[in-house]
Amino acid sequence: MNNKNIFNKIIKKKIPSKIIYQDKKITMFEDINPKSPIHILIVPNQKIKSINKINKNNKNIIGYMIYKSVRIAKKMKFAEDGYRLVINCNKNGGQIVPHLHIHMLAGKKLRNFC
Known part of the structure; x- marks a missing residue:
């Protein structure tokens, strides 16, 4: 699937996704490749390429x-x-989809990494 517009397709409900919350500004949905028992992506409905574009x-x-x-x-x-x-921000920061998003991870004890 084309990573360039997958979030826009989810926001517009053009592809199936488990949407947790949606309003005029943001959409929250379950990550299809979860890194923890609860892994929710929070995305602005307006496309902003990365945190650098704030x-x-x-x-x-x-x-x-x-x-x-x-x-x-x-x-x-x-x-x-x-x-x-x-x-995550850009390639070296681990950002795969070029649309600003926050990962919310929960449901288990997470390792310290800093």
């Missing part, structure tokens, strides 16, 4: 994505146990 016109989307992530973690009842939010 500017004065779209800077509020990051705070909104994090705010909604916390709300979903509480609603799905894993907030108290803990979770991790990760943003």
